[in-house]
């Protein structure tokens with residue numbers, strides 16, 4: 201049983217992702233950032249689109265829904281909490297829901313904060329998660345609709361996934377995130393090494409993604425807000441995890 205995954209750039213800094221089950225032909229687009237880029241990727245792979253999985257309502261994740269559905273007849277699955285804001289949605293899913301995609305079970309995690317209804321998709325058998333704009337490599341989404349506490353709880357949910365889970369995210373923000381992360385943890389050796397790796401990749405115009413849960417646990421200051429060394433570095437040894445997260449998020453917003 202093989203789930204093939206193809207990541208490609210879309211718009212200015214989004215990623216499109218196609219997943220394909222070789223046995224059933226199921227092909228899903230994770231979000232729908234740019235119709236032309238997605239069609240080109242489908243053509244290059246020789247795959248026929250059967251599903252779109254939306255993570256949240258923002259236009260850079262949903263703008264291709266209607267056109268791709270009209271052209272391919274694909275089914276669109278997306279967050280219960282944002283159904284009214286997502287074009288051409290067929291199925292609404294929320295926390296704890298599980299659905300079948302080809303021969304794979306997909307688990308739905310609600311990960312609100314960036315938007316109130318944001319969801320992530322986890323496919324245990326393929327050890328892969330699609331987290332939209334909740335988590336980025338060494339970063340996280342801006343907290344537009346929710347609270348810091350809500351966003352921290354969402355990151356804590358992602359922290360709990362198996363460490364070897366591959367994580368696909370919505371945007372290539374990695375280099376700027378690394379630079380900021382070093383202001384929080386200048387002495388984190390894993391972070392320094394990863395920042396150098398990322399500079400090399402971006403210097404060759406290569407993607408820095410997907411990431412893994414293990415890499416984020418070691419280098420992402422937002423995901424590490426519960427770690428005593430991060431709390432100490434911020435002079436907040438006794439603060440709640442979400443308050444430390446909030447301080448880091450506020451600094452990044454103002455950076």
Ligand code: ZN
Nearest residue numbers: 256258314333
């Ligand atoms: Zn977004």
Ligand code: FE
Nearest residue numbers: 258260333370
């Ligand atoms: Fe986005």
